[in-house]
Amino acid sequence: MQTVGAHLVSVEIDRESPVPLYHQVAEQLSAAVADGRLQPGDPFENEVALAQRLGLSRPTVRRAIQEMVDQGLLVRRRGLGTHVANRKVHRRAELTSLFDDLRREGRTPVTTVVRHELVADERAASALDLEPDTPLLLVVRVRGADGHPIAVMTNWLPPQHADITREELEDTGLYAVLRGRGVRPAVARQTIGARMPTSVERRHLGLRGQQPVLTMTRMAFDASGRAVEFGDHCYRAEDYSIDIMVDER
Amino acid sequence: MQTVGAHLVSVEIDRESPVPLYHQVAEQLSAAVADGRLQPGDPFENEVALAQRLGLSRPTVRRAIQEMVDQGLLVRRRGLGTHVANRKVHRRAELTSLFDDLRREGRTPVTTVVRHELVADERAASALDLEPDTPLLLVVRVRGADGHPIAVMTNWLPPQHADITREELEDTGLYAVLRGRGVRPAVARQTIGARMPTSVERRHLGLRGQQPVLTMTRMAFDASGRAVEFGDHCYRAEDYSIDIMVDER
DNA sequence: AAAGTATAAATGTCAGGACATACTCTTGAC
DNA sequence: GTCAAGAGTATGTCCTGACATTTATACTTT
Numbered sequence: 291m292q293t294v295g296a297h298l299v300s301v302e303i304d305r306e307s308p309v310p311l312y313h314q315v316a317e318q319l320s321a322a323v324a325d326g327r328l329q330p331g332d333p334f335e336n337e338v339a340l341a342q343r344l345g346l347s348r349p350t351v352r353r354a355i356q357e358m359v360d361q362g363l364l365v366r367r368r369g370l371g372t373h374v375a376n377r378k379v380h381r382r383a384e385l386t387s388l389f390d391d392l393r394r395e396g397r398t399p400v401t402t403v404v405r406h407e408l409v410a411d412e413r414a415a416s417a418l419d420l421e422p423d424t425p426l427l428l429v430v431r432v433r434g435a436d437g438h439p440i441a442v443m444t445n446w447l448p449p450q451h452a453d454i455t456r457e458e459l460e461d462t463g464l465y466a467v468l469r470g471r472g473v474r475p476a477v478a479r480q481t482i483g484a485r486m487p488t489s490v491e492r493r494h495l496g497l498r499g500q501q502p503v504l505t506m507t508r509m510a511f512d513a514s515g516r517a518v519e520f521g522d523h524c525y526r527a528e529d530y531s532i533d534i535m536v537d538e539r
Numbered sequence: 540m541q542t543v544g545a546h547l548v549s550v551e552i553d554r555e556s557p558v559p560l561y562h563q564v565a566e567q568l569s570a571a572v573a574d575g576r577l578q579p580g581d582p583f584e585n586e587v588a589l590a591q592r593l594g595l596s597r598p599t600v601r602r603a604i605q606e607m608v609d610q611g612l613l614v615r616r617r618g619l620g621t622h623v624a625n626r627k628v629h630r631r632a633e634l635t636s637l638f639d640d641l642r643r644e645g646r647t648p649v650t651t652v653v654r655h656e657l658v659a660d661e662r663a664a665s666a667l668d669l670e671p672d673t674p675l676l677l678v679v680r681v682r683g684a685d686g687h688p689i690a691v692m693t694n695w696l697p698p699q700h701a702d703i704t705r706e707e708l709e710d711t712g713l714y715a716v717l718r719g720r721g722v723r724p725a726v727a728r729q730t731i732g733a734r735m736p737t738s739v740e741r742r743h744l745g746l747r748g749q750q751p752v753l754t755m756t757r758m759a760f761d762a763s764g765r766a767v768e769f770g771d772h773c774y775r776a777e778d779y780s781i782d783i784m785v786d787e788r
Numbered sequence: 789a790a791a792g793t794a795t796a797a798a799t800g801t802c803a804g805g806a807c808a809t810a811c812t813c814t815t816g817a818c
Numbered sequence: 819g820t821c822a823a824g825a826g827t828a829t830g831t832c833c834t835g836a837c838a839t840t841t842a843t844a845c846t847t848t
Contacts, residue, residue, distance in 0.1 A: 310831065338799095347833050349833075352799090353832095365763050367763065368839070369798060369839075369841030370797095372799080375764045376766075478784070479783075479784055479785075481780050481783075482780060482781040482782075484753040486751060500749055504733040532731040535726065560802075561801085585827080596803045598802070617828070619812075619829085
């Protein structure tokens with residue numbers, strides 16, 4: 291059962307580059323899946339052949355393939371071979387912010403900071419694994435796009451980020467500000483629900499009649515497990531839904 | 540910087556077992572984290588030492604550790620060592636069904652099948668990557684717990700599962716039935732939103748006054764990328780919220 | 789013709805070794 | 819006393835090699 295008909299994607303390897311070989315391979319092959327050079331269902335070049343063709347060891351090629359499998363780009367079955375996965379199961383990078391999401395859709399997000407002050411909040415502190423009386427930076431923002439409001443976002447930030455200014459937050463998204471400070475949120479626990487808006491929320495979101503809001507609370511942590519942010523967001527359900535990929539491992 | 544104070548967890552390895560050595564190691568060390576023998580922040584035995592102690596090669600031990608890192612149990616930093624992660628970032632197995640969720644909480648889910656028929660549905664068929672006129676099994680169920688309804692669940696199933704009976708569905712959850720048929724959903728794309736209920740939904744869920752519903756549509760696939768199920772669910776927002784872990788990779 | 793049986797192809801597991809790189813802490817120079 | 823260089827330690831990358839297991843196909847036998 292030799293792999294026949296597998297389109298040979300050209301891969302160029304730079305051994306001087308600091309980026310790992312397996313990642314160079316995964317990147318270039320992922321691009322081939324993304325731009326359609328490799329189609330869903332297509333057989334994928336087998337490990338050993340690919341390793342030989344690229345002049346790499348099998349473990350290195352294997353790791354590249356594993357990286358693509360983890361992203362849902364490829365499917366491997368023992369004895370059967372590797373194939374390009376159904377397009378619907380491709381996972382995108384997750385943990386994006388509303389700001390990034392809107393920008394990716396080609397819309398222009400606008401942010402107004404409504405509150406910006408130091409407070410002690412027991413619920414937020416416990417979510418962030420801090421002492422109950424720790425002073426946190428409370429930020430309430432209204433985010434809009436295309437001229438009308440979409441979300442009211444309440445966030446609590448730990449002391450080391452208490453010096454973030456209103457201006458920074460109005461220019462860009464919270465996650466972009468954090469990334470700029472060298473913080474990379476890596477894991478988040480989110481709880482999503484729905485309810486009727488409070489009167490403040492109705493005013494901020496310009497809601498009339500019987501329109502519910504979609505709510506999300508989030509605790510975000512960096513790779514080492516330090517708390518980054520606790521948030522309580524509230525979206526116009528009419529204009530926004532949350533899209534996620536879930537997978538079993 | 541020798542790893543000192545690292546609690547040595549005893550690990551027993553069965554080389555005759557069909558379960559991979561790296562998984563045996565990961566399982567036993569994960570248990571040590573779960574039951575508190577290893578505490579968050581504790582230094583973890585370093586790779587080479589652990590490999591030597593267990594009589595395994597470094598790659599094998601490394602893979603076990605990687606498995607735990609992927610689950611958020613451990614944090615590795617180059618030059619620094621491996622440590623037990625903050626408890627809040629531990630990821631749980633996802634892709635559970637409402638039935639399993641309720642049972643885990645110690646509640647008793649009850650299901651009533653409202654509709655059960657073969658239909659052709661263009662939207663569902665396209666979500667499942669099938670021809671638009673493919674006959675699908677349409678199932679509408681009302682799920683309740685503790686005496687009152689929680690969700691109205693509409694699902695479309697591909698032809699190979701069209702023989703699932705009303706009885707099977709009332710006894711247990713859809714995912715349990717599918718697992719019983721050898722199908723393991725592995726990836727799902729979910730979209731979560733909120734809206735006001737339709738009159739049918741109000742009646743099924745026993746809603747009065749102004750109460751919104753939380754909605755979720757889901758496309759589920761097995762490990763090989765074959766469509767398993769397309770669902771459109773609708774929950775009493777008062778009694779239910781969706782809990783997820785998101786992570787960047 | 790149908791059933792069971794070898795065979796080949798592919799991925800899965802495991803070993804052992806070599807060198808690179810990041811981080812911390814100590815030592816030494818100014 | 820402060821800062822920079824270096825030693826030490828741990829993880830990260832990459833290699834070669836070997837054998838196991840699963841699956842489909844072609845072949846043989848009944």
